[in-house]
Amino acid sequence: MKNSWFKKRIEEITVQDEKSNKEKVRVSADLQKNKAYFKQQLGESFDVKYRDCTVSGHDFVFVMLDGMCDHLLITEQIMFPVINTDFSDTNGDSIVYKAADGVSASIDKSITSDIDKAISEMLSGNLVLMAQGAQFAVLFGVQSFAKRSPDEPGTENQERGSREGFVENFKDNIAMVRRRVRSPVFKIKTLEVGTTSKTRVCVCYMSDRTDGKLLDDVVERIKNAQLDIVAGSGFIQPFLDDKKASVFTCVGTTERPDVFTAKLSEGKVGIIVDGTPDALIVPHLFIENFHSLDDYLKRPYYAAFVRTLKIISFMFSVFLPGLYVAICTFHQEMIPETMVFGITSQESKTPLPIVAEALLIHLVYEIVREAGLRMPKAVGHAVSIVGALVIGESAVTAGIIAAPMLIVVGLTAVSSFVVSSLYEPVAVMRFTFIIIGGMVGIYGIMMGFAAVLVNMASLSPYNTPFMSPLSPTKIGAWRDLVMRESWVNMGKRRMEISKMK
Amino acid sequence: MSKSKISTFQFFSMLFLTRLLTTFTYIPSYTKDIELSDLVVQAVLRYLICVVMMIPVYFLFKRNPDMNILDIVRNKWAKGGKILAVFYSAVLFYFTVTTVSRLDLFTGTIVFPETNVNYFLVFVILIGCYGAYLGIEALGRSAVLSVIPVTAALVFIIATLIGKIDFLNYTPVFYKGVLPVFKTALNAAGRTVELVMITLAIPVASGKKTKSFFIWIFLQALVTASLFFVEVGVMGNFTNTQLFPVHSLAALAKFSMFGRLDPIITGIWILCAFLKVSFLLYLQGDILHKEFENLSKKTILAGLGALSSVICLYIAGSVQRFTVVDNSLAKLIATALTATVIPAVMLVLNRRKKYE
Numbered sequence: 001m002k003n004s005w006f007k008k009r010i011e012e013i014t015v016q017d018e019k020s021n022k023e024k025v026r027v028s029a030d031l032q033k034n035k036a037y038f039k040q041q042l043g044e045s046f047d048v049k050y051r052d053c054t055v056s057g058h059d060f061v062f063v064m065l066d067g068m069c070d071h072l073l074i075t076e077q078i079m080f081p082v083i084n085t086d087f088s089d090t091n092g093d094s095i096v097y098k099a100a101d102g103v104s105a106s107i108d109k110s111i112t113s114d115i116d117k118a119i120s121e122m123l124s125g126n127l128v129l130m131a132q133g134a135q136f137a138v139l140f141g142v143q144s145f146a147k148r149s150p151d152e153p154g155t156e157n158q159e160r161g162s163r164e165g166f167v168e169n170f171k172d173n174i175a176m177v178r179r180r181v182r183s184p185v186f187k188i189k190t191l192e193v194g195t196t197s198k199t200r201v202c203v204c205y206m207s208d209r210t211d212g213k214l215l216d217d218v219v220e221r222i223k224n225a226q227l228d229i230v231a232g233s234g235f236i237q238p239f240l241d242d243k244k245a246s247v248f249t250c251v252g253t254t255e256r257p258d259v260f261t262a263k264l265s266e267g268k269v270g271i272i273v274d275g276t277p278d279a280l281i282v283p284h285l286f287i288e289n290f291h292s293l294d295d296y297l298k299r300p301y302y303a304a305f306v307r308t309l310k311i312i313s314f315m316f317s318v319f320l321p322g323l324y325v326a327i328c329t330f331h332q333e334m335i336p337e338t339m340v341f342g343i344t345s346q347e348s349k350t351p352l353p354i355v356a357e358a359l360l361i362h363l364v365y366e367i368v369r370e371a372g373l374r375m376p377k378a379v380g381h382a383v384s385i386v387g388a389l390v391i392g393e394s395a396v397t398a399g400i401i402a403a404p405m406l407i408v409v410g411l412t413a414v415s416s417f418v419v420s421s422l423y424e425p426v427a428v429m430r431f432t433f434i435i436i437g438g439m440v441g442i443y444g445i446m447m448g449f450a451a452v453l454v455n456m457a458s459l460s461p462y463n464t465p466f467m468s469p470l471s472p473t474k475i476g477a478w479r480d481l482v483m484r485e486s487w488v489n490m491g492k493r494r495m496e497i498s499k500m501k
Numbered sequence: 502m503s504k505s506k507i508s509t510f511q512f513f514s515m516l517f518l519t520r521l522l523t524t525f526t527y528i529p530s531y532t533k534d535i536e537l538s539d540l541v542v543q544a545v546l547r548y549l550i551c552v553v554m555m556i557p558v559y560f561l562f563k564r565n566p567d568m569n570i571l572d573i574v575r576n577k578w579a580k581g582g583k584i585l586a587v588f589y590s591a592v593l594f595y596f597t598v599t600t601v602s603r604l605d606l607f608t609g610t611i612v613f614p615e616t617n618v619n620y621f622l623v624f625v626i627l628i629g630c631y632g633a634y635l636g637i638e639a640l641g642r643s644a645v646l647s648v649i650p651v652t653a654a655l656v657f658i659i660a661t662l663i664g665k666i667d668f669l670n671y672t673p674v675f676y677k678g679v680l681p682v683f684k685t686a687l688n689a690a691g692r693t694v695e696l697v698m699i700t701l702a703i704p705v706a707s708g709k710k711t712k713s714f715f716i717w718i719f720l721q722a723l724v725t726a727s728l729f730f731v732e733v734g735v736m737g738n739f740t741n742t743q744l745f746p747v748h749s750l751a752a753l754a755k756f757s758m759f760g761r762l763d764p765i766i767t768g769i770w771i772l773c774a775f776l777k778v779s780f781l782l783y784l785q786g787d788i789l790h791k792e793f794e795n796l797s798k799k800t801i802l803a804g805l806g807a808l809s810s811v812i813c814l815y816i817a818g819s820v821q822r823f824t825v826v827d828n829s830l831a832k833l834i835a836t837a838l839t840a841t842v843i844p845a846v847m848l849v850l851n852r853r854k855k856y857e
Binding site for chain 1: 508510511608618620621624625628631632635636638639640641642643645646647758759761764767768771772775776779
């Protein structure tokens with residue numbers, strides 16, 4: 001496999017990212033040399049601004065990235081104090097130390113001798129100050145860039161609870177979590193991922209309940225992630241997932257800080273990636289796909305009702321089309337007499353076999369859904385109307401698709417959105433079961449179900465079985481499975497993921 | 502055995518389902534020597550025989566709780582361990598072939614009598630190999646997830662049939678004497694490959710093994726006896742004219758406007774078949790991998806899958822070939838040797854060594 005034909009074809013058009021072995025370059029005492037190095041590294045980029053000034057006979061340069069810094073803050077809190085400081089009795093490195101001391105304490109500052117680090121920090125929106133004769137650079141945290149307000153996330157709508165959602169800025173996201181956990185047990189480890197992008201990734205956990213091995217494993221996996229650019233948390237997700245091939249993922253995602261906090265409180269590890277509002281949570285269990293924040297905010301009996309609905313919907317969305325095809329093709333005896341004539345008369349008018357009909361209509365549905373998702377909202381509605389009325393109604397009138405099949409598609413489509421986190425595996429499995437149902441009937445579907453079941457049962461991310469607490473059976477955890485206990489009882493003892501092993 | 506540990510609940514759930522498959526797919530030719538009501542009696546008797554057959558294994562594992570029979574033999578005689586490993590694998594392979602062939606007989610005669618279903622047979626083996634590849638933990642967890650819906654479906658079908666029981670169908674017990682009933686029960690016990698599974702795999706189960714074993718035996722006897730009781734009561738003499746009576750029984754079940762519940766029982770059957778084939782292949786793969794370490798588990802499973810596919814395809818479609826392969830005496834000898842005789846011999850040898 002090492003020298004396989006396919007691998008060679010991949011190597012022809014790709015480049016392996018190599019870790020830089022570049023030696024550390026120190027900040028020079030010659031200010032012009034430093035400026036030249038900056039310009040050499042950054043080229044003629046218009047957004048890099050150099051501001052030279054001379055104070056008490058010493059030359060200084062401020063370097064910043066336009067559009068990523070707060071200009072008012074720089075002027076009032078940094079430049080003004082530096083310009084008004086008397087450096088006449090200061091020489092060498094002490095110049096930058098004195099400059100840093102003069103700046104307001106509310107501003108983050110650090111001193112480095114590594115010029116590449118200074119460039120990297122400047123690219124993150126920090127202000128760099130260098131002085132003639134000093135072999136250090138001062139970095140000031142003055143980032144300010146256009147950002148979205150923490151609106152309610154569109155993918156996780158809730159009836160009750162906070163209307164706040166994660167945004168792209170990781171510091172804001174951390175602050176949202178901090179506001180919910182005012183305890184020193186909430187801790188963060190910051191890592192850098194991406195050879196080129198150097199994206200900041202925050203590993204969040206609660207030190208009093210998170211298993212050390214789990215935390216180490218997560219950190220190790222993120223550190224070992226070989227990526228050039230991290231454009232979203234989805235880039236990191238595969239590195240955190242179970243190594244066994246499966247359509248299901250063992251990494252949870254959320255855009256809600258309240259959900260994120262609740263998961264951390266169960267001893268899980270959360271990952272916030274700078275530049276993306278989707279936070280990752282590991283390990284993620286299968287049953288959690290049927291839980292939502294609303295379940296915990298409403299009365300337990302209603303939560304149980306909603307969760308049951310979700311499980312039924314999941315079953316519908318995966319098996320209904322396949323079962324319909326299997327029953328109509330092989331097991332007509334199962335259809336009640338009152339229905340069998342209606343279905344037969346409808347299906348006999350269509351030109352395609354049931355399995356082809358099911359595949360076709362589901363394919364059309366997926367195309368319409370994908371188009372509606374990618375189009376601008378206004379056009380998206382039009383696409384939905386075209387899909388529902390024109391294709392659906394016309395296909396039945398023209399005798400291409402039978403009306404019962406359209407009912408099946410409608411029910412399946414609606415059901416698949418009830419558990420939106422499982423949409424991807426559901427969509428793929430649905431097509432598979434339609435094909436199997438059309439080939440070997442219910443027996444094939446049962447065999448396919450068995451294969452899916454054993455695959456799910458084999459997943460064990462971070463030594464926590466994906467199907468826990470169903471199998472391995474943890475009866476104690478069933479207090480929050482389908483039925484949920486009241487907070488009066490649940491509040492007394494909290495659940496911890498490490499106990500699910 | 503590999504070090505993976507599963508709970509006794511998972512282990513015996515797996516055995517419960519694999520045994521259920523044998524119960525569902527029994528063929529009346531196995532019970533032709535007894536009267537209808539004796540079917541229920543032999544259902545209980547066969548499990549008592551199973552308990553007796555397991556006595557040497559009980560004492561052997563009491564002394565060596567973390568070893569399976571092959572480890573015990575290997576400790577005493579390394580080469581013998583290798584020979585026995587191949588023998589045990591062959592026995593398990595034989596049961597794999599008969600299990601798949603019986604499924605093929607069912608699909609070929611009842612489900613799709615006019616269609617060639619060879620691809621289904623290969624599909625079953627392929628999925629079985631996949632299950633075996635994922636390992637005993639995955640299979641054990643799947644068994645626990647399956648056992649509740651399977652039991653619920655079974656109880657549901659039995660409940661829908663209770664109203665159709667005709668008590669005139671029950672003949673006097675032991676009408677043809679006790680011996681034919683005992684012989685039939687012994688034959689059925691001989692078909693219990695689960696005893697071989699216990700002999701080979703019980704060390705991987707953690708928990709109260711003896712208690713779990715007796716619960717399993719009790720539940721298995723209860724389910725089998727209940728199923729036969731309903732079958733005899735509903736179908737009467739019609740039972741002996743059917744190739745697969747339990748399937749025919751389910752076909753008579755009716756609930757509300759839904760009739761013919763046989764696809765449900767077949768669905769359960771398929772699920773159980775998957776677990777049985779997977780577990781049998783897993784055990785073979787594990788045993789052979791231990792003896793032939795240079796071969797990867799994946800390669801061994803692929804080889805076993807290919808070989809069983811070829812043999813099953815050869816048997817497929819011919820009842821005569823199936824009858825030759827699915828021989829009660831051969832199964833009885835294989836089970837008795839692997840689950841009773843060899844453990845008993847090892848027990849005696851171990852005791853003698855202790856005295857020496």
